[in-house]
Amino acid sequence: MDAQGVPLSAAHGPVDVLVIGGGIVGLGAAYAAHRRGLSVAVVERQQRATGASIRNFGHLCVTPQTGQALAYGTVARELWRQLAAEAGLWLRETGTVVAARHPDELALIAALRRERETAGRPGEVVELGADEVRRLTGITAPELQGGALLPRDLQADPREAVPAVTAHLQAQGVRFHLRTAVTGIRSADGGVRVETTRGPLSAGTVVVAVGHDIDQLLPELAESADVQRCTLDMLRVAMPAAVRLEAPVLTGWSLIRYGAFASLPEAAPVRARLHGDRPDLAAIDLNQMYTQRPDGTLLVGDTHARDISPSPFQTEVAADLMLAETQALFGAAPRVIERWQGVYASGRGDYLVAEPQPGVHVAVVTTGIGMTTGLGLAEATISRVFGPAPALSHEGTS
Numbered sequence: 001m002d003a004q005g006v007p008l009s010a011a012h013g014p015v016d017v018l019v020i021g022g023g024i025v026g027l028g029a030a031y032a033a034h035r036r037g038l039s040v041a042v043v044e045r046q047q048r049a050t051g052a053s054i055r056n057f058g059h060l061c062v063t064p065q066t067g068q069a070l071a072y073g074t075v076a077r078e079l080w081r082q083l084a085a086e087a088g089l090w091l092r093e094t095g096t097v098v099a100a101r102h103p104d105e106l107a108l109i110a111a112l113r114r115e116r117e118t119a120g121r122p123g124e125v126v127e128l129g130a131d132e133v134r135r136l137t138g139i140t141a142p143e144l145q146g147g148a149l150l151p152r153d154l155q156a157d158p159r160e161a162v163p164a165v166t167a168h169l170q171a172q173g174v175r176f177h178l179r180t181a182v183t184g185i186r187s188a189d190g191g192v193r194v195e196t197t198r199g200p201l202s203a204g205t206v207v208v209a210v211g212h213d214i215d216q217l218l219p220e221l222a223e224s225a226d227v228q229r230c231t232l233d234m235l236r237v238a239m240p241a242a243v244r245l246e247a248p249v250l251t252g253w254s255l256i257r258y259g260a261f262a263s264l265p266e267a268a269p270v271r272a273r274l275h276g277d278r279p280d281l282a283a284i285d286l287n288q289m290y291t292q293r294p295d296g297t298l299l300v301g302d303t304h305a306r307d308i309s310p311s312p313f314q315t316e317v318a319a320d321l322m323l324a325e326t327q328a329l330f331g332a333a334p335r336v337i338e339r340w341q342g343v344y345a346s347g348r349g350d351y352l353v354a355e356p357q358p359g360v361h362v363a364v365v366t367t368g369i370g371m372t373t374g375l376g377l378a379e380a381t382i383s384r385v386f387g388p389a390p391a392l393s394h395e396g397t398s
């Protein structure tokens, strides 16, 4: 039934593409299908999406990716810019600042700079002196050695982006079935029938973009791909006005996670030193990083713990450590405004892409880079079925 009590199948005929999940990947699939002139509906079980896509840093960190993630991230970067122009999203094209506090981190940065230059991608990693990093971030830590600017990276405001893209797609005629959960999917007669808590829907093609909830909707597929839930502790804090981040800030703890840095031989000594010196931070699997929201508050994170059924209880030990590290870096005490737990899918590779039944396409990012790459994954999913999209109107402007 819809909100008026009418069964969905009676109120709404079949669509070309039905997307399950209204996070960034689902919205990306809806946008990709709409751009090809297809009829599209999105089924989202919440009144508004409250999953990973609004709980994150909004850091669109393309340069630190490698392989498939870099390819998706490169496409997603242009889609973010297009969506910002169309939907009026807040999007900063200020890059990322890496703050290095040890010579081995500088060496790792230099190694990626050389690798990108050799690959014919000069200018993607620009080494910075300590004074420049201080100027761009307000960092005061005396051990700061220098760092880098990754100029191609972007920043969105995660709390604003998903609602704004949803409203934009609604205004373009994409149908949203909110507070409606999908309970089953079955291919039949050249189409797909989708059972929901408000009745059945049908479509030619279905995109399953439910993030970590893939383990509930398609449990056998999730099990076969070793999908677990990764839980992350996050904080939003107020800092003195001197702490102004001209761009998102990564630290050495970030460099040993993101593929492009982490896969280089120069990452090994960084990892060994950080884990040796700070087993307490290694134990919470810290990625010490920061973004500043348009209101000036800082998003601080994050910890990582993987489980099939994670504990909902956030230990204060993790928050205390993150706050102490923030104070040490910026030389000022953060005041906590909000705390929350984020969840994303974690699997063997970076993506779970599958067609478990004819016409049913699963698109799940199985590591913490869905804001950066999810629009690219979604575009590739629709492109596989319907072919290339028309050119973006802003293409060629950077």
Ligand SMILES: Cc1cc2nc3c(=O)[nH]c(=O)nc-3n(C[C@H](O)[C@H](O)[C@H](O)COP(=O)(O)OP(=O)(O)OC[C@H]3O[C@@H](n4cnc5c(N)ncnc54)[C@H](O)[C@@H]3O)c2cc1C
Pocket (backbone or CB within 6 Å): 020, 021, 022, 023, 024, 025, 026, 043, 044, 045, 046, 048, 049, 050, 051, 052, 053, 054, 055, 056, 057, 058, 059, 060, 061, 180, 181, 182, 183, 209, 210, 211, 212, 213, 217, 232, 233, 234, 301, 302, 341, 342, 343, 344, 364, 365, 367, 368, 369, 370, 371, 372, 373, 374
């Ligand atoms: C704390 C944190 C920080 C992060 N930081 C970054 C970052 O800075 N940069 C970056 O690139 N990535 C980051 N990530 C990762 C990124 O947020 C995720 O990879 C991405 O948002 C996943 O998007 P999604 O659309 O697949 O999932 P989600 O945003 O979780 O959306 C899935 C949607 O599906 C809906 N749904 C589920 N089951 C059903 C059903 N049966 N029927 C109908 N609807 C259903 C849910 O309600 C949900 O709205 C972070 C993640 C977290 C948690």
